[in-house]
Amino acid sequence: MPALPLDEAGKYVAAAYLVFxxxxxxxxxxxxxRIQRTRDELGELVELAERRRAEARGGGDAEEPPxxxxxxxxxxxxxx
Amino acid sequence: xKLKMPSLPVMALATTVVLVAAFALVFFYAPNDADQxxxxxxxxxxxxxxxxxxxxxxxxxxxxxxHLRTGESIHDFRSYVSIHVAIIFGTGALITGAIWAKAAxxxxxxxxxxxxxxxxxxxxxxATYYPLRYSIEDRDRQAxxxxxxxxxxxxxxxxxxxxxxxxxxxxxxxxxxxxxxGMPGEMMLTFLVALAGMALLFATLVRFEIAAKQTRGQVxxxxxxxxxxxxxAPRSRIAPLPPAxxxx
Numbered sequence: 001m002p003a004l005p006l007d008e009a010g011k012y013v014a015a016a017y018l019v020f021x022x023x024x025x026x027x028x029x030x031x032x033x034r035i036q037r038t039r040d041e042l043g044e045l046v047e048l049a050e051r052r053r054a055e056a057r058g059g060g061d062a063e064e065p066p067x068x069x070x071x072x073x074x075x076x077x078x079x080x
Numbered sequence: 081x082k083l084k085m086p087s088l089p090v091m092a093l094a095t096t097v098v099l100v101a102a103f104a105l106v107f108f109y110a111p112n113d114a115d116q117x118x119x120x121x122x123x124x125x126x127x128x129x130x131x132x133x134x135x136x137x138x139x140x141x142x143x144x145x146x147h148l149r150t151g152e153s154i155h156d157f158r159s160y161v162s163i164h165v166a167i168i169f170g171t172g173a174l175i176t177g178a179i180w181a182k183a184a185x186x187x188x189x190x191x192x193x194x195x196x197x198x199x200x201x202x203x204x205x206x207a208t209y210y211p212l213r214y215s216i217e218d219r220d221r222q223a224x225x226x227x228x229x230x231x232x233x234x235x236x237x238x239x240x241x242x243x244x245x246x247x248x249x250x251x252x253x254x255x256x257x258x259x260x261x262g263m264p265g266e267m268m269l270t271f272l273v274a275l276a277g278m279a280l281l282f283a284t285l286v287r288f289e290i291a292a293k294q295t296r297g298q299v300x301x302x303x304x305x306x307x308x309x310x311x312x313a314p315r316s317r318i319a320p321l322p323p324a325x326x327x328x
Binding site: 010012013016017019020023027028031038041042045048049050 | 103117118119121122125126129166171172175176179180182183281285288289293295296299302303306307
């Protein structure tokens with residue numbers, strides 16, 4: 001086949017490079033979402049550990065710390 | 081002696097710099113191909129991706145051999161992540177190859193072409209890795225079977241190269257070490273920089289994925305430890321694990 005003219009070839013070249021870029025970006029976005037979920041879970045674990053420590057000291061006042069009401073924690077809980 | 085790997089941010093930065101340099105060379109330095117014209121620029125993307133995908137499969141086989149020899153789960157973990165990223169690169173190679181084929185040959189796919197078909201076979205073979213792995217519940221057996229699979233499938237990758245080299249292809253270009261002289265210097269330099277960039281991207285994504293999975297594993301272990309230490313049923317929204325007997 002003869003070489004395509006530049007205006008037509010340019011579309012294919014752009015498509016190939018953009019597809020690859022999109023593939024990598026989607027992958028990185030999925031990884032970022034997973035890391036965010038892990039961070040949320042870690043936040044809840046810290047909260048749980050602090051509550052346990054407070055209970056072990058004999059005070060029942062730390063049953064519902066203010067951090068537990070944060071929207072991030074609720075979202076992570078709902079996701080599970 | 082153990083080589084110290086650079087940190088993830090350093091690798092990410094190096095990847096960005098080398099890939100930007102490679103793409104600059106592709107569009108501002110490398111000459112247009114005399115036969116294909118501007119469309120040949122896809123070569124600098126498609127071929128490095130395909131090479132990195134195949135090397136990723138081989139790396140997975142090597143990690144699997146180490147897993148079977150030592151029994152250390154970290155090697156199985158690395159093998160899994162290598163296959164994972166290589167599958168993504170393989171997908172990229174197939175898509176960019178199809179775009180190039182459409183522009184150069186007028187067809188999205190040519191079944192008579194051994195290069196394409198052999199790559200597709202290897203890709204589909206590795207696509208069965210996940211169903212195989214997750215169909216086994218026992219973790220040790222899962223890791224062993226996955227390692228055996230990765231080694232067996234890894235043997236197909238050199239066969240792929242050999243099949244491509246030995247085949248009397250009609251349409252797929254031969255550009256390395258041919259009797260006709262191969263690529264001119266500018267094209268070869270551009271290709272090598274693109275290959276280095278793609279290899280760095282592959283290594284960075286593997287490390288990124290490993291770091292993410294290891295962090296997740298540590299969080300799960302922490303949760304298990306906290307649940308086992310619980311004096312009473314936890315009131316957290318975190319789903320509790322079954323209580324361990326005899327643990328106060």
